[in-house]
Amino acid sequence: MRDRFVPVILDGYLKGTGAEREFLKRVDLVGNGFTYLTAGGRKLGGDSYLGATGMAKALEEFSRLSEAERKARIALPADPGKPAAIPLAPPPGCLIANVYFTYLEADGKGGFRRALWHVEGQPGTEPGSGHGRNQVLTHIDKLWLTEAEWRSLIPPDPKPGRVHPVPPAILERLARFYATDMAHRSTGDRVRAAELELRVESASETGVTLRLEGRTRTGRAFEAPPPDAESSETPGLCGAELDFLGYLHYDRKKDAFDRFDIVALGEGWGGNRHQAATTNYYRGGEHRRWPMGIAFQLLTTRRPIDRIPPQNANPYRCGEAYWKAAKQAD
């Protein structure tokens, strides 16, 4: 795929400018899967739903074309289209972090190991069981902080031992959009409690190291068994309790953070058995707490894939609320 194709990923809701969308409609783009095309807009065989199973067929068809047909390029009109259908770009100077989520389980030695994402109805307890659907997986999202926001994390007069709260807008963003079962696709859980603080660990002419600590309580408080008239799958029964610990380093020379590593560790509950990612909760139909972990890691590259927006910043999820979390929570 890497060497023989030009690979492109498109958000099903935000396929691009009006001209790009018109082109994609004309070539009958597969809505949820893989489509193969020439640069001239000719569709190649091998379209497939979900899996990239038609690559060989598409390559064979492409090889039968003349060089002129292979290199012809369709010109799209310069039409900016509806801005709402164009994927968001990170604001200038934005700090971008990858945010990884996974389920955990006790390892019997006082620590944790990765847990299987068990798909309801698929037998087996090993990775690859259940017709390959039960796997140990990691879910990815992005965190964006504007330049003004990440600068607000650095105290004006950093002295070792000094403690200050995480600024409200960042606290609310972390709590509402990340301190949750991210595989369940929360679109902003209710924040029951959130306290995060930054302690200056060291400060010098070269930089400032901050330790982030605290805890969040989001969604609905856990009750087992579920209250009367509610089942384990009642909408809105989801919640999470997480402890945070992180290390951030601001490099004065680069005038940027060069470390933004955070772990959130705790438990979540609630979900829906039809969402594969959350069925761990439902083995046996039991409403229970499940260990989970979230890791933030600074992204220093800016490839197209690095610029994919946080899911809840998209207009089809929470849009502006992503940036105005603190205001909304009032």
Add this chain to the structure above:
Amino acid sequence: MTTLGALTFLWTQLQIQPLAPERFEGLHALILPQGREFAWYEEIPWLTSIEEALEKAAAEGKPILVWTSADGQPCGAT
């Protein structure tokens, strides 16, 4: 408090503080993608615009593979 009681208390505290600083690096690494789990993400030079893909495909004489998710961005959180 007896010595045994104090030890028990300390052990209990350790058990309920899984996010202690000395465990940070191990936990962070545990949650990140494991092995080649994200090879499909990291090792494929995905573009995110069909216009750019058309340009590159014509220049390199290659076919375009478009991956679309009906419910968001295939390489993001959907």
